[in-house]
Amino acid sequence: MAESASLDVEAQSGGAAQTAKDLFSGAAGGIAQVLIGQPFDIVKVRLQTSEAYSSALSAATSIYKNEGPLAFYKGTLTPLLGIGACVSIQFGAFHSARRFLEQRKADASPPGGKKFIPGVHTLSYGEYYLAGAFAGISNTILSSPIEHVRIRLQTQPHGAANRLYTGPWDCVRKLSSQGGGVLPGLYRGTSVTLLREAQAYGVWFLSFEWLMNADAARNKIARKEIPSYKVALYGGLAGEALWLASYPFDVVKSKMQTDGFQQQQRYKSMRDCFGQTFRAEGMRGFWKGIGPTLLRAMPVSAGTFAVVEMTMRAIN
Template sequence: MSQSQWQWENATAGAVAGFATVAAMYPLDIVRTRFQVNDGRATNYPTYKNTAHAIFTITRLEGLKGLYSGFFPAVLGSTVSWGLYFFFYGRAKQRYSKNREEKLSPALHLASAAEAGALVSLCTNPIWLIKTRMQLQTPLHQSRPYSGIYDALRTILREEGWTALFKGLGPGLLMVSHGAIQFTTYEELRRIMVDYKERKRKSESDSNLLNSFDYAVLGGSSKIAAILLTYPFQVIRTRSQQQRPSNEGIPRYMSSWHVVKETARFEGLRGFYKGITPNLLKNVPASSITFIVFENVLKLLRRMGRND
């Protein structure tokens, strides 16, 4: 198999995995985003007691449509992000493993994941900004709601300029550590699991040793580690990207550092972990779905490539 074919197989499998993940878990993403921006001072966002209450309230006030606000940019962003991530990650791993017969070390896995994450963040930040804005449109929202992704893009460019599309990029780049931690943990746990199963069944190849349940466990475990260590960056990015009303006497966030100072001042450490429960409920199973789909689609593509 050529190097370019291997990279595009990774990209295709990643894009399919990203789409499947968003479609399955999206309502919890809405809840997480609304928890993240609610600092108790703005009145244009509803207050929810917990995740279940949030889902019930959004459904009652906004209908099922409310649970899928911003779904199109989320699907677009996730599909593009995962496709690019696995593509850049595969390229980086191949480059680092050149002339190396042994498997990559944890440090090189970390470097590959960090490189891929930084490139993806730069490419997709405008999509995530639009998704966040559309997720936060509620019946209490005071500005004109966006009618769709194109209207959102056009309005943001007209009213705020092109630089607004990169709000939250700073914490987004810091969140590269999230993917780096997740993928390094995944690769190391995968290696341990494969080594263990190889001792049990030496006749089988690496690709046949692990099944979908194994990928689910690996994906979920690696996601938990990444979320616990990097969640504050997500809160900072989301708050940087929101539109705060200026007529309530509450200053808008001017920068990511301003978000950090205001959150620490008014909410303390707890403020940096708002929405972590729906985030875990969404992302742990979502990560399992992602890696199940990715690994199985990759197997299918490689099998088809060998048959050509």
């Protein structure tokens, strides 16, 4: 994301060329997102799915001591290839939805009345949320299996003798086989992923747009004049809002995507997972690992916005 979330490149045409730029910039931001966030993510997943660690520091120390520094990048290949595509889809879908809503408002402007002008006037924040939710839903078809494979690789036992999967493709093959096919195996947890993505990215884009529009109005400047360091700051704050709004869904997703198969399966459904978690741990169980997640969110989201912004400015 970046100031690109309405980059006042937005005043330019929203045809195929602009969509291609949105997709390319999003892919660059996605790669930055993975490289910055992977060490935080593995600590988050270990805390969500294991009782072995008392805190984020305990988990990080244990991983470093027992598995070495490279363990913080376990399962990176899959997200590195996939998250770039996911973030690309997020930006492409968000901007497409935004342009659609802007054009709809322009077409609905009453004759002789105040006309809505895309790039000059802004959408309502509810409309920004809808565009962001659409981006999240569009992204789910890729993010669900990618995150499933990443979580399986992050949580498998350490050491060559104990490894369950030799790599991402072996993991895909085994999940499909053990789960009874690609859809039930590889796409486990997709229902809760869909809810998480819609809520998370609706709030992400909404928060960023509110911060950017407020800054532009306060300083009486165009959005494109907001400096990059502020774009990164607002992106980081939007990342915090994203996780605070969607974290319980993420916990349930992680539990379902590390669950066993067949006789070893603990959770029958998303609803069952929510119920079991609440009965066993109360509301606290839905917030395990939130500390490292929020620590990760600021630099990751800020980095994503900054890279997308610089890329968009360069190619425009």
